[in-house]
Amino acid sequence: MKQTWRWFGPDDPVTLAHARQAGADGIVTALHHLNDGRAWPADEIAARKAEIEAAGMNWDVVESVIVHEDIKTRTGDFRALIDNYKASLRALGAAGVSTVCYNFMAITDWTRTDLDWPLPRGGTALRFDIVEFCAYDVLVLERPGAEADHPAERIEAARRRLTVMSEGDQARLEKNLIGWVPAREFVFDRASFRRALDRYRDLTADGLRQNLLSFLAEIVPAAEEAGVRLAIHPDDPPFPLFGLPRVVSSAGDARAILAAQESPANGLTLCTGSYGAGAHNDLPAMAKEFAGRIHFAHLRNTSREPDGSFYEAEHLDGDTDMVAVVSALLDEEHRRKAAGRADREIPMRSDHGHALIDDVGHGKSPGYTWIGRLKGLAELRGVMRALERPGMEP
Known part of the structure; x- marks a missing residue:
């Protein structure tokens, strides 16, 4: 190859x-x-x-x-x-x-919740955490209809996860999910991302x-x-x-x-x-x-x-x-x-x-x-x- x-x-x-x-x-x-x-x-x-x-x-x-x-x-x-x-x-x-x-x-x-996830041997990797994603989708972004897309136990786990996340952690999560994409000239904020979702x-x-x-x-x-x-x-x-x-x-x-x-x-x-x-x-x-x-x-x-x-x-x-x-x-x-x-x-x-x-x-x-x-x-x-x-x- x-x-x-x-x-x-x-x-x-x-x-x-x-x-x-x-x-x-x-x-x-x-x-x-x-x-x-x-x-x-x-x-x-x-x-x-x-x-x-x-x-x-x-x-x-x-x-x-x-x-x-x-x-x-x-x-x-x-x-x-x-x-x-x-x-x-x-x-x-x-x-x-x-x-x-x-x-x-x-x-x-491509979408990840963590861009610097620590590895056991050192270094970092990209990671997608479904509970953190749910926390953002349901509880931070408050997307209409989001709760129907996640099982109840995941939403409950997301609520618990959010209580131990600092404001900085939440800001990092939002940036990773909607504010950063490789080789894109623009970034979303929460309001513009909601508008983009509305098109679909x-x-x-x-x-x-x-x-x-x-x-x-x-x-x-x-x-x-x-x-x-x-x-x-x-x-x-x-x-x-x-x-x-x-x-x-x-x-x-x-x-x-x-x-x-x-x-x-x-x-x-x-x-x-x-x-x-x-x-x-x-x-x-x-x-x-x-x-x-x-x-x-x-x-x-x-x-x-x-x-x-x-x-x-x-x-x-x-x-x-x-x-x-x-x-x-x-x-x-x-x-x-x-x-x-x-x-x-x-x-x-x-x-x-x-x-x-x-x-x-x-x-x-x-x-x-x-x-x-x-x-x-x-x-x-x-x-x-x-x-x-x-x-x-x-």
Whole structure:
């Protein structure tokens, strides 16, 4: 697999030189300063591509061309925004950037209650605590209808938890849940977040799913024409939050998305952490079933708890059999090579690294540390190297 690295552009404290030293050959990035729904100009794409190539790597994956909320709800300027999306795909394809990761999560990106959860051996990880989330959703945000989305025992546990949280703890929780998302130019406060939620008040999961399929019906042909492979990223976590519908959370969801547009341009990002946070998902089985349409892989691991909480585990620990997943992806690469496919190499990246040693206190975005991701990438590289030896498959 092609070893890649997510980079947030020139302002990222983890530089292209850091990525190269970590062993990456490819870069995963976007034009974050233009990622608000406008069409990406060819000269901006060319400049970013040249910057990456000057550092000795290739721009292998765009993560992401943002899907505007108007598109997800099919309101407002959604028609013009879809046209802009098509224009960006054409410009990327013309520049030779041929894989685009995107998501269809309503309002939120990946969501965690704790961005600095202490690990037993030192360092910190990302964590989602279902009780703390409930405390914010029901008792702080006071979202209408929230109590119906949580069992009574969880709400009672949330009330107890809130009594021992200081004002600072509550402010931190709110910032983590609604005020911080990587590579977003704006942040929500409580009032603006409530307004954003209100846009989805009458949109059911079936409605959001239909909006996704309508979007695919328009952009997949444009991607195919541009020579671009689309790779939808799953919901993170893979269950509803804040009453918002989720439509990319299971093998069944992935199956429906791929069946809706049978084009090779319509594919998946296999994020083992996002899917893996749900006990209903069998990642080795999904890697095998969807192998031919997996265009990108985020390889990370999570450890689940019985109540639905989870934290970001070591890349080779946690609840997902990472060796089995990597084996399935390498098998698919061998099939593609035998078939003469141009996309025989699947780009992958380590993801959501722990904050370790010099990562701590150096301004690196939570989950996008240097040493933590370097460690994860090195471990995954070792797995790949071992599996590529005859007789070493699990």
